[in-house]
Structure formats: structure tokens, C-alpha cells
Amino acid sequence: MSTMMVAGNWKMNASTATTADLIDSLVAGAGQLSANVEMVVFPPLPYLAQAQQLLQHANIALGAQNVSDKAQGAYTGEVSAAMLKDFGVRYVLVGHSERRSLYGENDTLVAAKFQAVQAAGMVPVLCIGETLAQREQGATLSVVNGQVQAVIDALGVDALAAAVLAYEPVWAIGTGLTASPEQAQAVHQAIRAHVAAQNAVVAEGMQILYGGSVSGATAPELFAQADIDGGLVGGASLDAQSFLAIGQAAQS
Ligand code: 13P
Numbered sequence: 445m446s447t448m449m450v451a452g453n454w455k456m457n458a459s460t461a462t463t464a465d466l467i468d469s470l471v472a473g474a475g476q477l478s479a480n481v482e483m484v485v486f487p488p489l490p491y492l493a494q495a496q497q498l499l500q501h502a503n504i505a506l507g508a509q510n511v512s513d514k515a516q517g518a519y520t521g522e523v524s525a526a527m528l529k530d531f532g533v534r535y536v537l538v539g540h541s542e543r544r545s546l547y548g549e550n551d552t553l554v555a556a557k558f559q560a561v562q563a564a565g566m567v568p569v570l571c572i573g574e575t576l577a578q579r580e581q582g583a584t585l586s587v588v589n590g591q592v593q594a595v596i597d598a599l600g601v602d603a604l605a606a607a608v609l610a611y612e613p614v615w616a617i618g619t620g621l622t623a624s625p626e627q628a629q630a631v632h633q634a635i636r637a638h639v640a641a642q643n644a645v646v647a648e649g650m651q652i653l654y655g656g657s658v659s660g661a662t663a664p665e666l667f668a669q670a671d672i673d674g675g676l677v678g679g680a681s682l683d684a685q686s687f688l689a690i691g692q693a694a695q696s
Contacts, residue, residue: 636650
């Protein structure tokens, strides 16, 4: 697949000043990237309005890191999919390992959030990945395919036609450890095969991003793999030059 996505998950890192600096630099640099690369930024929720303004005439899409599974009403502190859509959000992360492990989000809630995002006309980015212990037990593929299957069981395989997947091995997130291109490719290929067994057309069209300590140095080899369709970048997305270097690595 030649369309590549390079997505920056800022996590809980931002201020109005850094948002302005970072997005201004990204807008200036992203214009040089070839048309096969889609850049997306995922600021913390309070900065969406500012980011939407700054991205108005830019070729960079806006994403959100979290969403409520509920549509509206008495859910103090929650933010609905319709509200995100109202601020120009196109992509929403669901199932990030930090949400699963630190905030107790299980497959049922992840599927409900996935559905809420699609119902509002946005695209869920479904994050999946195994822990180090699971990898050492040889459970990597059963874990990641199980996380994908939970969404298929809840919503049907066709739901994946309007979604992006992101394989993020938990042991590679924020650790400086990157899965080798071969390790990542093997998992991406297995996920695509798992979906292909249920719908070959959906599997073929599905973008599968890799995440976990992606940098300008590691991106070229990762992106050269047949089943890696871009990156979900944490730390390196907070620095415009590093993030743009990853965007350049995605050019065909
Ligand atoms: P790092 O790139 O900081 O490892 O984070 C990856 C990630 O979790 C992106 O969602």
C-alpha cells in the first residue's frame, strides 16, 4: 500500500505556547512532503480548538487521543465523539495501551468507543499490542489478533474498512526499544492475514501503523516493510524536525 500515515500522539504533553510552536513548524515543513504521506497530530483535548485554528489551511489532519463511548448526557468529565467532530477531528485513538493498562479499558469498552467514533463520522485508530511477558510466552499473535477480533465480534469485520490499526508492542513504547523491522513486519502480516480470513478486501485496504519508539533513524527501515503503512509516534512527535524526518521517511 503506498498511502502512508504518520501520526503524532502528543500524550499528556502540551501548552498553548508549545502547541503554537510545534504546529507552526509542522505546517511550514509538511508542505514539502509528497502526496502519499498523510500527517496527523493528536494534541491533548484542551488544545484541539487551538490546533484546529492553526491547521486551517494546512495539509495536516487533526486527531484526538480519547473519546467517551457515550453519546451525551450526565457523564461528568467525558468528551463525546460529536464534540470532537465539532472541532474538526478526523481520527481518534482507541485502545491505546496506556488507556488499557492505566485506566482499565477492556476490549468491550474499546469496541464501544470505536463504534462511537465511526457513528460520528470519524475514523478510529485501533491500537493493539503485546506486553514483554506475553511476547516471551510466545503469545504475541494471539494477543494482537484477539484485540482485533474483539472489535470484529462486536461490530463486524466491515467496521475495519473505515478504520486504521496501530500495532504498538507495549515493551517498545517510550522505552527506546523498537521492534526490529522484521519483528514488526511479521506481526503486521499476521494481523492482515487474520482479517483476510474474514474479509480479504477489507484486509487488503487496511492501513496498519507501527508504533513504539519510532524515530527519524528507525523509520526508513520500518516503513520499507510490505505491511507497515506508517507510524504512530509518541516522543519524537513533540519535536517538529524529528516528526518531519519521520514524514520524509514515509515518502515514496
Ligand atoms: P513512543 O514513540 O514515545 O515510544 O510512543 C509510542 C506511542 O505510544 C504512540 O501512541
